[in-house]
Amino acid sequence: MARTQALMIQIATGDTRPISRQIVDAVRMKIATAELSPGAQLPSVRGLAQQLTINPNTVAKAYAELTSEGWLEARQGLGLYVATPRQRLSDDERERRMDEAIQRFVHEVAALDYPPDRALARLDRELRVLAPKKTA
Structure with a gap:
């Protein structure tokens, strides 16, 4: 148990x-x-x-x-x-949520006046931090 x-x-x-x-x-x-x-x-x-x-x-x-x-x-x-992993959302719903998340991110970054290349580098770094945990 x-x-x-x-x-x-x-x-x-x-x-x-x-x-x-x-x-x-x-x-x-x-x-x-x-x-x-x-x-x-x-x-x-x-x-x-x-x-x-x-x-x-x-x-x-x-x-x-x-x-x-x-x-x-x-x-x-x-x-x-x-629960055992499975695709929890339809492909359309996943795409819709991704679009919403990206729009929120873009609006926040624009409001902070960050250059796009710097924002993308930070995003890439954060996503890479998650990757080893997911595959471990």
């Missing part, structure tokens, strides 16, 4: 995203970078709420979203586990 894996995430009170969105984003990133592997058990709703000192309903909302998207799977009476 898998042991519950500590979920080392932090909530930023100054972040514009709701707390449940911060949890969803953090768990997705940990799964995408293989920091959480398939079959790993996540803390209970109450356990993570206590760890983060937040309302359990907020954690339940985040876990429900991650489960409905296929990142997590609920095992009756056992808890939540990282």
